[in-house]
Amino acid sequence: MTVVTRFAPSPSGNLHVGGARTALYCWAFARGRDGRLVLRIEDTDRKRSSDAASLGFMTDLDWLGIDWDEGPVQGERGGGSHGPYFQSERLPIYTEHLERLVAEGKAYHAFDTPEELDAKRKAARQAKEAYRYDRAALELSAEEVEARLAAGEPSVIRFRTPDAAITIVDEVLGEATLPAGEVDDFVIRKADGYPTYHFAVVIDDAMMEVSHVLRAQEHFNNTAKHMVLQDALGLPRPVYGHLSLIFNPDGSKMSKRDKDKVLRAAVKERSIEDAPNDSNGEPLVAADVWSTWRGDKSVQLDLDTLEQVAAALDVSLPEINVADFRRSGYLPEVLCNFLALNGWSAGDDLEKFDNAFLAERFDLDRVQKTPAKFDRDKLLAFNLDAIQGMSPETFHGLARAHAAEFRPEFIERLDESQFRTLCDASLERSKTLDEPFSVNRFLVAADDEIDWVVTKPVRKAMFKGEPTGLELLAKVRPVLEGLSGFDAASIETAITGFVEEHAEGNLGRIAQPLRVAVSGGPISPPIFDTLAILGQRAVLARIDRCLEVLSESSPAG
């Protein structure tokens, strides 16, 4: 039997890391067994679906190196003989099976209004009982059903669940038996004519010849529904494996809402009353939306707005979606590696591996049953290791591509050789592809934008010692000005000579004042590289301004 797995996202958002892990496992399971991976878009909820979102999914999967054999066409990929792969395009298929079930008496029309059902649900909740549909619609006579359908009254179709216990067999979790009555007569076709998830998934998995269903654990109980449907429809049952969820370190579910949470907390902490403005001076968020968002934790801003506001306030949002990790400068192979490790292990002490290894070794019996907390520190450490393992050429190429997409100001400001110097200086210290840029923003600032906040390390560098750093800075300036070439090697030669003469050979005495002068603070890449990247003109201009500004504030120091 050919192994066929499927990844079946609903296109209601971006690809979340949890989804990415599911996709990765599906991919690895199929690839390691000469099987196929089917990508199917579960867009039966018309309110929440958009084409853009499903396209985003495919781009993210592509970036991760997860390729599929059948599915929506993307570039050269996709297609297949079991399509269409958008559920919204498969309505006639579902309708046929739906009608069959109704004709056989295995399903029935129900006319309960959402309000009625809601009320009953609430009552059940108050009575501290699980809600079960009361089969009110079964009391209706055939004639009455006909009449109401003919009158065009809104209705759904419910499955008549057999009154028996159901045993779920799961390759990850083992067996579980739900007592009779636990699964009620659930809706299989909504009033708008679309099938519910449960119905579509059962039909499609069978028609697409899916042999193994690997999906998130939140579907575990749903499996019972899928099993009774398969029995009623006479469809084969795939093998199931339910994957535990991925959590934040604090135990909460990792979700896109975390971004709102972080931003809201920052806004509150900094007592920000009004929404920040965009470049035209218009508020990024309308005043009323902003104020409800600030006060109501259940309200979310859309992703774009959220990111614009965060950027305006210089708040960094947590990475949740695959696209977030890409923008933050993580390598796709590292993300895959790390994700694979959250819920699976090779069985020995081996932790670093690529997707090919995963495909070769992945199996369901080593999948963890417990939820994993997502440890960003470890991910970061893995990413650092991967970067440090690169050749300077590779790193340069990736950093350049990253900058072109996310940090264009560095491409504009730095010439080829300066950019290269920045990369070489950053290789051994960068945890991400973004770090050479994010921590060195002073490099692309205008010379007169640097300001010097006299913090403790700055005070130490500039005002302490005999002579003071500021005095040494003034002395070294002409040395730098006299240089005809301004590459790191020439600067090093000149500065080293200067240090021998004026600072007892202690490079730190002059490196720190220079660093503060050109960057505004005590942190930068190695000083010779930093100066070379900035170029002679900027270095001299910044030293001059620094001497001017700090000389005025020195008495207070």
Place this chain on the structure above:
RNA sequence: GGCCCCAUCGUCUAGCGGCUAGGACACCAGGUUCUCAACCUGGUAACGGGAGUUCGAUUCUCCCUGGGGUCACCA
């Protein structure tokens, strides 16, 4: 609350009746260093609790506790 599932260092995990309970990240200490990192060396740290089964339980069973999932015309 009903039903279902789960339980090893702070975190991700190895372990599948007998181990000094292993690794990785984080953390701590020391070293290196022009800053920050990175790097090197060493260290702290776990079987949730209680009954059984057994010569012997981290490992098997039960109970408790704790955690998770689910209870939509969302997937």
